[in-house]
Amino acid sequence: GRTDVVMVTPWLAPVVWEGTFNPNLLDSIYKLKNIRIAATVFAVGKYTIFLKNFLETAEQHFFVGFQVHVYVFTDRPLDVPQVKMSAGRQLTVRSVPNSQRWQEISARRMELIQKLIEDNLHSYADYIFCLDVDSQFHGRWGTESLGGLVGVIHPGYYRDDRSRFPYERRPESRAYVAPGEGDFYYCGGAFGGTLEEVHLLTKTCHTNFIDDAKEGIEAAWQEESHLNRYMWINKPSKVLSPEYLWQDFKPRNPEVHLVRFSGVIKNYAAIRPN
Numbered sequence: 001g002r003t004d005v006v007m008v009t010p011w012l013a014p015v016v017w018e019g020t021f022n023p024n025l026l027d028s029i030y031k032l033k034n035i036r037i038a039a040t041v042f043a044v045g046k047y048t049i050f051l052k053n054f055l056e057t058a059e060q061h062f063f064v065g066f067q068v069h070v071y072v073f074t075d076r077p078l079d080v081p082q083v084k085m086s087a088g089r090q091l092t093v094r095s096v097p098n099s100q101r102w103q104e105i106s107a108r109r110m111e112l113i114q115k116l117i118e119d120n121l122h123s124y125a126d127y128i129f130c131l132d133v134d135s136q137f138h139g140r141w142g143t144e145s146l147g148g149l150v151g152v153i154h155p156g157y158y159r160d161d162r163s164r165f166p167y168e169r170r171p172e173s174r175a176y177v178a179p180g181e182g183d184f185y186y187c188g189g190a191f192g193g194t195l196e197e198v199h200l201l202t203k204t205c206h207t208n209f210i211d212d213a214k215e216g217i218e219a220a221w222q223e224e225s226h227l228n229r230y231m232w233i234n235k236p237s238k239v240l241s242p243e244y245l246w247q248d249f250k251p252r253n254p255e256v257h258l259v260r261f262s263g264v265i266k267n268y269a270a271i272r273p274n
């Protein structure tokens with residue numbers, strides 16, 4: 001156990017930090033269940049440059065020893081690098097259109113993940129994680145992260161008072177979180193859970209994003225704002241600490257004993273379409 005961090009939420013969901021779980025015990029339990037993990041990653045436009053590092057480090061750290069199916073969504077299928085995958089692991093490329101607005105590329109992920117699950121993903125996976133591509137793995141991300149609905153605490157705000165969380169604050173948006181409300185500020189760059197739970201999340205966030213757009217509103221942080229509203233109403237059954245999505249530009253805080261996955265430093269102006 002740990003005494004320097006919160007290990008359980010007020011609604012009794014575990015908050016996963018290094019030192020709060022026994023990886024060997026958990027792996028042996030899930031091995032017997034023969035679980036299958038899907039991961040989605042979007043690389044649209046110039047973001048294909050991040051794929052090699054993402055995929056190579058996933059091979060080293062993401063559910064090693066389990067059945068993993070990575071779905072790469074891209075408009076540049078020819079730029080998807082060949083990465084050697086271990087037995088039981090595979091990669092599928094899905095074509096998606098590009099867009100002139102990065103906000104749209106990022107937000108549209110919700111709809112495409114919803115569709116992927118509806119396209120009979122149930123025959124191929126039990127759990128799914130949806131991850132930003134401009135990221136890399138450094139340490140174990142495994143069975144300790146499994147749950148019904150899984151959120152990751154954003155590394156940028158977890159030490160702040162909730163009044164400083166960048167939730168959508170306009171009541172007319174369907175992503176609205178009122179002052180004084182909200183549990184954590186969760187990342188848009190990593191979330192997951194069972195197919196059923198992630199299907200409901202992506203469908204709800206997509207519908208709310210579209211309904212907002214019809215009224216000329218785009219939430220402050222696009223689908224991340226909608227995800228935060230969703231997870232305020234529908235509490236995650238497991239919460240992953242910022243070890244599960246750190247940012248390379250941030251020095252590691254002492255309570256973070258292990259960075260497992262992190263966003264790489266990027267030049268926004270050079271890689272985004274606008």
Ligand code: UD2
Pocket residue numbers: 041042043044045046047102103105106107131132133134187188189190221222223224245263271272273
């Ligand atoms: C944050 C979130 C991101 C999303 C965004 C708000 C984290 C760490 N990141 O990141 O998930 O919620 O805010 O919209 O929580 N993409 C492309 N091509 C593009 C632009 C984006 O493929 O031209 C994809 C790619 O998978 C990328 C993701 O969309 O990882 C998010 O875009 P971003 O990384 O530029 O957004 P960022 O860094 O503001």
